[in-house]
Amino acid sequence: MMRALILGGTADANSLAAVVSRAGIDAIYSYGGRTHAPAEQPLPTRIGGFGGVSSLADYLRRERITHVIDATHPFAAEMSRNAIAACTQTATPLLALERAPWDKTPGDRWIEVADVAAAVVALPENPARVFLAIGRQHIAPFGTRPQHAYTLRFVDPSAETLPLPDADVIVSRGPFTLEGELETLRARHIEWIVARNSGGTGARAKLDAARALGLPVIMITRPPLPDRPRVDSVSQVMEWLGHRTCLGA
Ligand code: 3Y8
Numbered sequence: 671m672m673r674a675l676i677l678g679g680t681a682d683a684n685s686l687a688a689v690v691s692r693a694g695i696d697a698i699y700s701y702g703g704r705t706h707a708p709a710e711q712p713l714p715t716r717i718g719g720f721g722g723v724s725s726l727a728d729y730l731r732r733e734r735i736t737h738v739i740d741a742t743h744p745f746a747a748e749m750s751r752n753a754i755a756a757c758t759q760t761a762t763p764l765l766a767l768e769r770a771p772w773d774k775t776p777g778d779r780w781i782e783v784a785d786v787a788a789a790v791v792a793l794p795e796n797p798a799r800v801f802l803a804i805g806r807q808h809i810a811p812f813g814t815r816p817q818h819a820y821t822l823r824f825v826d827p828s829a830e831t832l833p834l835p836d837a838d839v840i841v842s843r844g845p846f847t848l849e850g851e852l853e854t855l856r857a858r859h860i861e862w863i864v865a866r867n868s869g870g871t872g873a874r875a876k877l878d879a880a881r882a883l884g885l886p887v888i889m890i891t892r893p894p895l896p897d898r899p900r901v902d903s904v905s906q907v908m909e910w911l912g913h914r915t916c917l918g919a
């Protein structure tokens with residue numbers, strides 16, 4: 671009997687959950703527990719880590735999971751690596767639902783870097799107004815560049831003091847619009863943007879706004895992941911789940 675685990679936390683995972691639920695497939699949606707009030711899902715939902723590879727393998731056995739869909743974010747590399755290891759250990763079929771990276775288009779002023787450390791080095795020496803649109807987990811490395819005036823954007827308000835002397839936080843969970851991003855960049859006189867190549871539509875607007883305003887974007891490329899079967903659409907996942915036969919069953 672089919673039972674799917676959706677490793678979620680993205681817009682794509684939410685789209686998949688809606689289709690899986692409508693198809694009447696027995697499935698569980700999993701959040702990592704990063705945000706205070708994640709979006710409701712039309713499926714039974716679990717929140718929090720599994721406790722590493724072996725605990726995830728135990729979970730797959732205990733819950734009799736027959737298919738795992740890794741619909742996490744391209745930068746959720748540890749979760750993706752753990753899913754590959756646990757599915758290999760338990761011989762559970764795994765498929766990644768992964769949106770394509772954004773491609774540079776004419777007019778984009780991108781400086782592509784490999785990771786956050788390289789993004790810090792890519793910033794100018796002279797004080798500048800920098801929009802760090804990379805969430806809350808990777809702010810500390812910018813503490814070595816205190817001369818800049820930073821604008822940060824978090825999903826939830828942050829209680830901790832920031833490791834940056836001049837930082838202003840926007841609390842917003844996205845998805846974001848071109849109008850909203852243009853307003854943010856203009857109102858805060860942003861001169862540089864730091865972004866991760868998430869792909870998808872939820873965070874793309876800041877790049878279109880940057881292009882419209884002629885602003886440079888330091889673009890962090892995705893972490894490398896081991897090979898695993900991968901698709902970029904919900905319909906391909908449903909085919910993989912043998913959706914039609916499910917309805918016929
Ligand atoms: C907890 C689930 C939807 C899904 C919304 C997508 C779109 C908006 C773009 C910017 C970039 C960032 C961040 C971002 C985007 C969508 C999508 C996407 C980037 C939620 C969500 C969870 C998270 C976790 C959160 C991270 C943070 C990253 C903010 C829900 C809203 C910056 C990634 O406070 C924290 O600790 C937040 C941590 C991981 C990256 C970071 O390092 O801080 N996402 N984001 C998921 C879980 O617990 O399993 O709360 O409902 C999901 C979404 N985030 O509703 O349509 O699908 O890509 N999320 C990045 O660098 O791109 C924002 O601000 O421009």
Ligand code: NAP
Pocket residue numbers: 677678679680700701702703704717718719720721722723726741742743745746747748749750752805
């Ligand atoms: P990560 O660094 O790859 O994962 C760290 C640990 O968090 C994992 O080993 C696992 O803990 C737990 N975890 C992560 N995602 C989980 C999930 N969906 N269900 C259960 N446990 C999960 O992950 P991350 O980058 O912090 O991302 C966390 C969540 O936010 C994911 O759902 C991801 O899709 C979403 N998200 C992330 C980003 C981003 O920029 N990273 C952007 C948008 C959305 P154990 O080892 O204990 O099992």
